[in-house]
Amino acid sequence: MGTKIIIPNMVTLSNLLLGIISLNYTMNEQYTVAAISILLAMMMDGMDGKIARKLDVASNFGKQLDSLCDLVSFGVAPALLVYGSSLQAIGPSGLIIALIFALCGAIRLARFNVLDINDHFIGVPITFAGSLLALAVLIASRLPLSVLFFSVFTLLLAYLMVSNLKVPKY
Amino acid sequence: MGTKIIIPNMVTLSNLLLGIISLNYTMNEQYTVAAISILLAMMMDGMDGKIARKLDVASNFGKQLDSLCDLVSFGVAPALLVYGSSLQAIGPSGLIIALIFALCGAIRLARFNVLDINDHFIGVPITFAGSLLALAVLIASRLPLSVLFFSVFTLLLAYLMVSNLKVPKY
Numbered sequence: 001m002g003t004k005i006i007i008p009n010m011v012t013l014s015n016l017l018l019g020i021i022s023l024n025y026t027m028n029e030q031y032t033v034a035a036i037s038i039l040l041a042m043m044m045d046g047m048d049g050k051i052a053r054k055l056d057v058a059s060n061f062g063k064q065l066d067s068l069c070d071l072v073s074f075g076v077a078p079a080l081l082v083y084g085s086s087l088q089a090i091g092p093s094g095l096i097i098a099l100i101f102a103l104c105g106a107i108r109l110a111r112f113n114v115l116d117i118n119d120h121f122i123g124v125p126i127t128f129a130g131s132l133l134a135l136a137v138l139i140a141s142r143l144p145l146s147v148l149f150f151s152v153f154t155l156l157l158a159y160l161m162v163s164n165l166k167v168p169k170y
Numbered sequence: 171m172g173t174k175i176i177i178p179n180m181v182t183l184s185n186l187l188l189g190i191i192s193l194n195y196t197m198n199e200q201y202t203v204a205a206i207s208i209l210l211a212m213m214m215d216g217m218d219g220k221i222a223r224k225l226d227v228a229s230n231f232g233k234q235l236d237s238l239c240d241l242v243s244f245g246v247a248p249a250l251l252v253y254g255s256s257l258q259a260i261g262p263s264g265l266i267i268a269l270i271f272a273l274c275g276a277i278r279l280a281r282f283n284v285l286d287i288n289d290h291f292i293g294v295p296i297t298f299a300g301s302l303l304a305l306a307v308l309i310a311s312r313l314p315l316s317v318l319f320f321s322v323f324t325l326l327l328a329y330l331m332v333s334n335l336k337v338p339k340y
Contacts, residue, residue, distance in 0.1 A: 013273055020246055020272055024265065027197045027254065065280035067234075068241045072272075076190060076242055084197065095194065102190055102242075103183055110235035 005059060008052035012065050015044040019073030022134075023080060031085040032141045038081065038134035041073040045127050067109045074130025075105030078137075079154075085137050086150040094147070097154050104158040105129065111162075121167040124160040133157060175229060178222035182235050185214040189243030192304075193250060201255040202311045208251065208304035211243040215297050237279045244300025245275030248307075249324075255307050256320040264317070267324050274328040275299065281332075291337040294330040303327060 022037035048066060052058040079098040087094030105126045115122060136145065136153060192207035218236060222228040249268040257264030275296045285292060306315065306323060 013276065016273060016276055017269055020249065020269055023193065023246070023250060024253070027250070059284075061280050061284045064237075064283045065276060068238060068276050068279055071238045072242060072246055076193070076246065079190065080193060080197070083194070099187055099190055103186060106183065106186055106235060106238050109238055110231050113234045114229075114231045 004055045005057040005062075007055060008048045008057060009062055009065060011044050011048040011051060012062065012069055015041045015048070015066075015073050016069035018044065019069065019077045022073070022077040026077070026081045026084045029084065031081060031137055034077070034081050034084075035134040035138040035141075038073060038077055039131060039138070041077075042127055042131040042134075045070065045073070063113075067113055070126050070130075071102075071106055071109055074126045075102045075109075078130040078133040079105075081137055082133055082150055082154055086140065086145070086147050087154070089147050090151070094151070097151055101129075101133070101154050101158040104161045108161040118169075120169055123163050123165055124157065124167055126161055129157040129161050174225045175227040175232075177225060178218045178227060179232055179235060181214050181218040181221060182232065182239055185211045185218070185236075185243050186239035188214065189239065189247045192243070192247040196247070196251050196254045199254065201251060201307055204247070204251050204254075205304040205308040205311075208243060208247055209301060209308070211247075212297055212301040212304075215240065215243070233283075237283055240296050240300075241272075241276055241279055244296045245272045245279075248300040248303040249275075251307055252303055252320055252324055256310065256315070256317050257324070259317050260321070264321070267321055271299075271303070271324050271328040274331045278331040288339075290339055293333050293335055294327065294337055296331055299327040299331050 018037045018041035022034045022041070025034035025037060048062070049058070052062055079102040083094055083098035087097055108123050108126050111122070133154060136150065139145065188207045188211035192204045192211070195204035195207060218232070222232055249272040253264055253268035257267055278293050278296050281292070303324060306320070309315065
């Protein structure tokens with residue numbers, strides 16, 4: 001182990017960094033860059049586990065860190081991104097929709113950590129849901145996507161995260 | 171157990187809600203309300219565990235959910251609050267300081283979940299560090315606190331979270 005264990009955890013922390021940077025871009029109303037930051041975080045998130053297993057330093061600490069970072073990058077950051085770029089047009093209901101997405105993401109992650117099933121997922125992973133939301137915001141910078149679309153899409157993804165849908169691992 | 175288990179988890183989720191609401195206030199440059207939201211989240215955070223133990227429904231799910239919500243409410247929300255209200259005056263270095271605070275918070279939480287020590291804490295708890303930062307921002311709305319003060323204070327709290335300081339549980 002030794003210093004090798006630091007490498008995958010650095011990748012995980014860069015996922016968190018990108019999530020916070022996305023939030024900061026959302027604050028500055030730079031929604032396209034905010035969406036791209038989330039998609040970059042998704043790439044980091046796909047790498048950390050693989051690196052850890054390859055270096056044979058997969059740890060419980062790494063798993064815990066990973067799900068903490070995931071809530072920020074794929075729960076909170078996309079929720080505030082979709083609220084800032086679209087849902088705030090409908091006022092408090094828009095904020096409630098964004099909050100529901102983040103809450104369902106937190107429930108999904110806590111449930112996943114407790115269930116500890118290894119061959120499939122129960123409910124759509126938060127990484128997938130958050131990245132899809134970011135992708136939709138990115139598409140909306142080119143194509144007109146209505147607030148109604150974003151409301152329904154956000155709620156649907158929130159539901160799918162806490163649903164009992166069996167999702168195969170790839 | 172039954173439906174009683176829902177009650178403490180609802181309190182935990184309200185902690186997350188307040189964290190996201192704080193981020194939203196920070197986005198709107200309403201720093202005082204953003205700071206108050208974090209302090210309210212702190213109260214919720216003090217209650218959930220007690221309620222769970224009193225109702226005898228303390229669960230691993232609840233513990234996981236709690237630390238996920240803590241990273242948002244006491245790591246990311248205070249970091250962006252202190253950046254928005256003060257540190258952004260010094261540009262990218264200010265953002266880096268805020269990011270270090272959130273990263274150390276994530277490491278603190280992941281380490282705490284893995285160590286699972288029950289009679290004391292190793293390192294200052296993120297709830298305490300995040301609330302102190304929010305309190306400082308609140309005070310700064312009345313008293314002039316310099317960017318230098320916030321830079322040093324934020325880095326000090328970040329360090330204390332990942333330090334090996336033994337903190338008694340109260």
